[in-house]
Amino acid sequence: MKLILLDIDASARRNFDPVGLSRPLFELRTGITNLAEKLIAKTKPDSVACFIPEYLAPVYRTETAWPVNDMSQLADDDILLVNPIIKADALNPACDKSSEVVLAEDGTLLYACVRAGDVGKIEGACINSWVDNARAVLPNVKANLPTWNYAWDLMLANPDQLTVDFGVLGNSGIEGTVEQPNAIRGSSKDVFIAPGAVVHPMVVFDAEHGPIYIDENVEIHPFTRIEGPCYVGKNSILLGAKCREGNSIGPFCRVGGEVEESIIQGHSNKYHDGFLGHAYVGEWVNLGAMTTNSDLKNDYGSVSVILDGSRPVDTGSNKVGSLIGDHTKTSIGTLFNTGSMVGAMALIMATGEPLPKFIPSFAWFLKGVTTKGFGKKKLYGTARTAMSRRGKEFTDEHEAMFDAIFELTAGPRLTAIQKGRKQMAAR
Amino acid sequence: MATVEDRVKAVTAKTLNIDAADIQVEHSFTFDLGAESVQSVELVAMFEEEFGIEMDEDAALSVETIGSASEFIARVCVEQGVAIEG
Known part of the structure; x- marks a missing residue:
């Protein structure tokens, strides 16, 4: 399974100002590790990629080995897309069963499981349109999961x-x-x-x-x-x-x-x-x-x-x-x-x-x-x-x-x- | 009606707490009038407030004398469509 860290909500991420202005939200710390490390420890993926605001990408590419904003990562594997604001402890995806998009009550995407067999059904020239398409094609499930909402x-x-x-x-x-x-x-x-x-x-x-x-x-x-x-x-x-x-x-x-x-x-x-x-x-x-x-x-x-x-x-x-x-x-x-x-x-x-x-x-x-x-x-x-x-x-x-x-x-x-x-x- | 130069002298006098009558057009803000670095920033802000303009800080801070400041501000006023004489 491939984990895709999805930090693309330009409006919501401003709640993490000023420390979120110059890094992906999943690089923020709490405890000993950062949010990405917690999500990886919880989900144990085979590989990791990420999508982040374009203005952050050139610097972040010099700091990570993960593919950044690479649409080719959305293919050929079971994919778990995760919004990094979700608390890792609360994340229990059942990606081995079926594809689904899990949304908060306000419609915010929390995570999405996309089975390899369903990846081909989803199209999109950019990550935003790909996610919109996934929401349209795959079953949507509402969930009340705890999230990080502000830097404090x-x-x-x-x-x-x-x-x-x-x-x-x-x-x-x-x-x-x-x-x-x-x-x-x-x-x-x-x-x-x-x-x-x-x-x-x-x-x-x-x-x-x-x-x-x-x-x-x-x-x-x-x-x-x-x-x-x-x-x-x-x-x-x-x-x-x-x-x-x-x-x-x-x-x-x-x-x-x-x-x-x-x-x-x-x-x-x-x-x-x-x-x-x-x-x-x-x-x-x-x-x-x-x-x-x-x-x-x-x-x-x-x-x-x-x-x-x-x-x-x-x-x-x-x-x-x-x-x-x-x-x-x-x-x-x-x-x-x-x-x-x-x-x-x-x-x-x-x-x-x-x-x-x-x-x-x-x-x-x-x-x-x-x-x-x-x-x-x-x-x-x-x-x-x-x-x-x-x-x-x-x-x-x-x-x-x-x-x-x-x-x-x-x-x-x-x-x-x-x-x-x-x-x-x-x- | 005050000229740009008169207004530049008046703002400089107030900001640096000196007498406007002692300020000459060829005076340097730093060497002759004693403006310290923070006062240079204040001067830029006060000129912007006086004339109702926005100046590029790098360009504004590179201006050295009362005369060149007057010319610079007059040019910015024209570029930004602001009436020059107050």
């Missing part, structure tokens, strides 16, 4: 997912280097330190309330305290960090200060002190010293997030910190309000006060207002420098992808810039 859903589920994933992966014990003295609270069976990881003296692993997974080549500096459940990705460095429970830290991150129930996708730095709580941070983000987000309102009420610059969405949770897009940089002392939405490629200068809850992608937030700043070319130059410091290249494909994101996010940014000009003029 992944963050809020992170502690539970970490514990589940630790059990699924089944690793335990110390295979890396642990310099003494160190301490493990709880059961040592709930701690895994992978080969190549180096733990300096005076580090505490508190696994009493959840497992701790330290991946390959992680380096943990003295006076770091890690509460489980927690995952630290390959080649990351913890610098005297206070890692409260429920963190997933992706590969090649540098993390210090206090972090709680947050996801950091990878290649991002929060080197210094400052609190990051109930946040989802993208890649190549740099949070300046003492950057802090609030994750709890003073009235303990439900937190809303302004996704599109105008429409607050009630998260239903009283703990939501910040959502920060790829390549965004904050100055020292930046203060983010509860439920802040900070776009991709934004550059933020602190004001000493909590910033607006919505800061658009490509914003230069200076002196308390959104400006055009020095433009996107300067931001690309910074991205190029940041990536080269880690041996990566900001390619022409990256630039084209971010050009597309610049256009996708233009409306709210222009509104914020115009508002900022009026605020400046009124001073």
Whole structure:
């Protein structure tokens, strides 16, 4: 059976802004693994392919071995098409029996089983028309299956997912280097330190309330305290960090200060002190010293997030910190309000006060207002420098992808810039 | 009726907190008038607000003097169909 990951709903995927702007939704993390890895573990396919928005395809092709947006993959095999927003635990396709299209109550395609014998009945020049045709030709079934609907859903589920994933992966014990003295609270069976990881003296692993997974080549500096459940990705460095429970830290991150129930996708730095709580941070983000987000309102009420610059969405949770897009940089002392939405490629200068809850992608937030700043070319130059410091290249494909994101996010940014000009003029 | 140059001087004076009478057409924003990088961004925003135009930030930030800013803004006003003299 071939698994086709189907991230083609241009409207619904914007609910995962800003971290979904620059990657397929199935690359988003929750727990130790990403959504694609969870779906593959659940369905055990013989092969995998994917369909994603065209503007993401050139970059993603350089990051994956899977065929991307290749219509020839829709042939000659039993196919399971899966919308990556479906929670893997809830996915129980009966593809060995008959072909069917499974829809949510609102008509959203959740998944489709297409037997090899039925593939030839479905035509379509592009994936959207192929899926429309499949819905017309094959039996449709309504199902009420749980889905990820917003980026904060992944963050809020992170502690539970970490514990589940630790059990699924089944690793335990110390295979890396642990310099003494160190301490493990709880059961040592709930701690895994992978080969190549180096733990300096005076580090505490508190696994009493959840497992701790330290991946390959992680380096943990003295006076770091890690509460489980927690995952630290390959080649990351913890610098005297206070890692409260429920963190997933992706590969090649540098993390210090206090972090709680947050996801950091990878290649991002929060080197210094400052609190990051109930946040989802993208890649190549740099949070300046003492950057802090609030994750709890003073009235303990439900937190809303302004996704599109105008429409607050009630998260239903009283703990939501910040959502920060790829390549965004904050100055020292930046203060983010509860439920802040900070776009991709934004550059933020602190004001000493909590910033607006919505800061658009490509914003230069200076002196308390959104400006055009020095433009996107300067931001690309910074991205190029940041990536080269880690041996990566900001390619022409990256630039084209971010050009597309610049256009996708233009409306709210222009509104914020115009508002900022009026605020400046009124001073 | 204020000319483009008069309005550019007035906006520059307010943004950089200097006296408009001290600003000359050949003055450089950075070397003569002391604009720091963030103030350059403010100046671009304030010119856009004053004249009701949208400027390409790269082109706008490459302008160095009061005189060349006046010429640049006048050209953008014409391109965008905005009345030049306020």
